Amino acid sequence: MPEQIDRRPFTYVAPALKQTGVPDGSGVQATIVRVDLDRFGIVRAATVVVPSDDPIFDAKLAARLDDDSYEPARLANRAVTASVFRELRH
DSSP: OOSOOOOOOOOEEOOEEEEOSSOOOOSSOEEEEEEEEOTTSBEEEEEEEEOOSOHHHHHHHHHHHTTOEEEOEEETTEEEOEEEEEEEEO
């Protein structure tokens, strides 16, 4: 690069879970989901990334996560869309 850039990087604050209908359990089964959020912290999609050995639990999980709410992610102090990964034990 011909000249030095003396700008600080943008600050990023990850989304934070505020409310969930699916609390983490303490079982030996685990399902990992990706939760896509809009800039208001509303769940727009939930996708099972790593299924457990309980396909019935996994199939119902996306619908149960629809009612979760998050503090939105922030980039340079502006709310932005984001995705989070959650491990749910059952």
